[in-house]
Amino acid sequence: MLDANLKEQLAGYLQRVTQPFEIIASLDDSDSAREMHELLQEVAALCDKITLRTDGQAARKPSFALKRIGSDTSLTFAAIPMGHEFTSLVLALLWTGGHPPKVEDGVLDQIRALDGDFNFEVYMSLTCHNCPDVVQALTLMSIYNPKVKTVIIDGGLFQDEVTQREIMAVPAVWLNGKSFNSGRVTVEELLAKLDTGAAARDAAKLSAREPYDVLIVGGGPAGAAAAVYAARKGIRTGVAAERFGGQVNDTLAIENFVSVMETEGPKFAAALEAHVRAYDVDIMNLQRAKRLIHAEEPGGLVQIELENGGVLKSRSVIISTGARWRNVNVPGEQEYRNKGVAYCPHCDGPLFKGKRVAVIGGGNSGVEAAIDLAGIVEHVTLLEFGEQLRADAVLQAKLKSLPNVTVHTMAQTTELTGDGNKLNGITFTDRSSNTSRHIELEGVFVQIGLVPNTEWLKGTLELSKHGEIIVDAKGQTNLPGVFAAGDVTTVPYKQIIIATGDGAKAALSAFDYLIRTPAPEAVAA
Structure with a gap:
C-alpha cells in the first residue's frame, strides 16, 4: 500500500519508538480487511519493536488496536487511516511506542488526572481536513490515560452504523453511547468539557501572572502578527485567544495570501501559531474576554477580565478579536457550512x-x-x-x-x-x-455583513454604528494604551493579508506608546 518514498519516511519516524507494542488486528473476509492487513504488515516490518497479531476479536471488523506491552491503554482504528488520517496513524504509533508528544506538560497532567469511564467513538472521513485534530486529541488522551478508551471509525467503512446514528457531518464524537461533540475541537477544548474544575484552576493561575508589556486579545492573523512583532522588540508579550487562528480555521482554501500560492485554513492557522511559538510569547488558548478595565491614572495597568473569572494585566493591550459572518439563521445553514x-x-x-x-x-x-x-x-x-x-x-x-x-x-x-x-x-x-x-x-x-466580536467592549471603547472599534491610522483606540487590529476595527476590506499588516502596525504603535510612557512603578514614585 505504501510507496517506497512513504515507507522510507515512516521508517525514519519509527526509529523514535522506544517501547515495544502490539498491533492487534480483527479481520474478516472483506476487501477492506485485506487492504488493512497489507498496511499493517508493511508498518510492522519497518520497526522491530512492533509485533502484529491477527487474532483480535473486536466487534467492528476490520479494525486494529494499538497496545503497549504491560499497559491497559485502549486505542482502536476501525479504519484504514490513509489520506488526511495517515499523520494520525504515525503519531499514534510514535506515542504508543513511547515517543513524547509536542504538547505542554500541563495538558498531559490534566489528561492523566481525568477520573471516570470515558468510552469515545470518533466518526471521521479520510477526506476531512478537520477530522485529524479530533482524532489526534483523543488518541493522545487514550494513550496517556487508561480510563479513556477511543475507537476511531471511518464513516465510509461503517455506513450502516453512521446511518443508524444519523451522523451527517464529521468529525462527530460520541461518549459512552451519546453524542458529545460535532466539528473540529482541540485536546484542550475536550479536556475543558470533561474536567469541570479546570476553569477555576485556570483562572487562579492566570490571575497570578505578572503584568505584560503587551497583551494581545485574539489569536487570528492580526493577533499572531502583533505577537511576533511585539516579541521581536524584546518586551513581555502575551496572547489570550478563544481559538488560535480564529476564523481561518474554518476556511477551506486560501489562494490570495501573497507568497503562499495555495494552502488550507487549518494549515495556515497552525503556521501562525508555530511562528508565534518560535518567540518568547505566553500563549493562553481557550480564553474568552469578558471585560476591559482601563486604568484611571496615566500609564496604569489595563486589565482584561476573562469568562472563567481570571484577570490579566498589561501596560498596553491590542484587541484583535475579529469578526464573525452574520448568519441567515435558517435550517441547513450550520449543517452545510463549508459543504456548499x-x-x-x-x-x-x-x-x-x-x-x-x-x-x-x-x-x-x-x-x-x-x-x-x-x-x-x-x-x-x-x-x-x-x-x-x-x-x-x-x-x-x-x-x-x-x-x-x-x-x-x-x-x-x-x-x-x-x-x-x-x-x-x-x-x-x-x-x-x-x-x-x-x-x-x-x-x-x-453576504449580509460581518458581526465584530465587540459585545464585551460596549460602554468601554468607542465603537462605530456597526459595532467596530474605531481606530486611527496607528491602530490607537480612544483609550491610551489600548490598540486594535484586524476585522474587529473600522479598517476596510476584511482580508487575512490586511489583518496581518494591521496587527504588525498595532504592535509597533504599542511599543512606541510604551517607550514614551512611564511604567506604573515610575508613575507611583
Whole structure:
C-alpha cells in the first residue's frame, strides 16, 4: 500500500519508538480487511519493536488496536487511516511506542488526572481536513490515560452504523453511547468539557501572572502578527485567544495570501501559531474576554477580565478579536457550512468554477460577490430581502450587464437544503406573492455583513454604528494604551493579508506608546 518514498519516511519516524507494542488486528473476509492487513504488515516490518497479531476479536471488523506491552491503554482504528488520517496513524504509533508528544506538560497532567469511564467513538472521513485534530486529541488522551478508551471509525467503512446514528457531518464524537461533540475541537477544548474544575484552576493561575508589556486579545492573523512583532522588540508579550487562528480555521482554501500560492485554513492557522511559538510569547488558548478595565491614572495597568473569572494585566493591550459572518439563521445553514455554504467569495469562489451558486444579500458586499462570482461560475442567483438592491448604482449597473446573473428582490430565504453531505439547493419565499420557490444549486454565499466580536467592549471603547472599534491610522483606540487590529476595527476590506499588516502596525504603535510612557512603578514614585 505504501510507496517506497512513504515507507522510507515512516521508517525514519519509527526509529523514535522506544517501547515495544502490539498491533492487534480483527479481520474478516472483506476487501477492506485485506487492504488493512497489507498496511499493517508493511508498518510492522519497518520497526522491530512492533509485533502484529491477527487474532483480535473486536466487534467492528476490520479494525486494529494499538497496545503497549504491560499497559491497559485502549486505542482502536476501525479504519484504514490513509489520506488526511495517515499523520494520525504515525503519531499514534510514535506515542504508543513511547515517543513524547509536542504538547505542554500541563495538558498531559490534566489528561492523566481525568477520573471516570470515558468510552469515545470518533466518526471521521479520510477526506476531512478537520477530522485529524479530533482524532489526534483523543488518541493522545487514550494513550496517556487508561480510563479513556477511543475507537476511531471511518464513516465510509461503517455506513450502516453512521446511518443508524444519523451522523451527517464529521468529525462527530460520541461518549459512552451519546453524542458529545460535532466539528473540529482541540485536546484542550475536550479536556475543558470533561474536567469541570479546570476553569477555576485556570483562572487562579492566570490571575497570578505578572503584568505584560503587551497583551494581545485574539489569536487570528492580526493577533499572531502583533505577537511576533511585539516579541521581536524584546518586551513581555502575551496572547489570550478563544481559538488560535480564529476564523481561518474554518476556511477551506486560501489562494490570495501573497507568497503562499495555495494552502488550507487549518494549515495556515497552525503556521501562525508555530511562528508565534518560535518567540518568547505566553500563549493562553481557550480564553474568552469578558471585560476591559482601563486604568484611571496615566500609564496604569489595563486589565482584561476573562469568562472563567481570571484577570490579566498589561501596560498596553491590542484587541484583535475579529469578526464573525452574520448568519441567515435558517435550517441547513450550520449543517452545510463549508459543504456548499460559504461566506467569502474571494477565498472560496474558485472552488465553485462552472457550478451554480446563490448570493444572499443585495448590499455592496452581496452585489460585489455576485459580480466576482459571475466570472467564475456557471450561474449566480442573487436574493435580496427588500424591494430593491441596496448596493451603489455603479455596482447595480454592472450586475445588470452580466448575462449569467438572476436577481430576486422581496426574497426571504427560508431553508438551505442538501443530501446530508453537501448543499444542493435553496428555498425562499417571494414576499410579493407569498409563494415558496426552490432552486437547485451547489453553493450559497451569505453576504449580509460581518458581526465584530465587540459585545464585551460596549460602554468601554468607542465603537462605530456597526459595532467596530474605531481606530486611527496607528491602530490607537480612544483609550491610551489600548490598540486594535484586524476585522474587529473600522479598517476596510476584511482580508487575512490586511489583518496581518494591521496587527504588525498595532504592535509597533504599542511599543512606541510604551517607550514614551512611564511604567506604573515610575508613575507611583
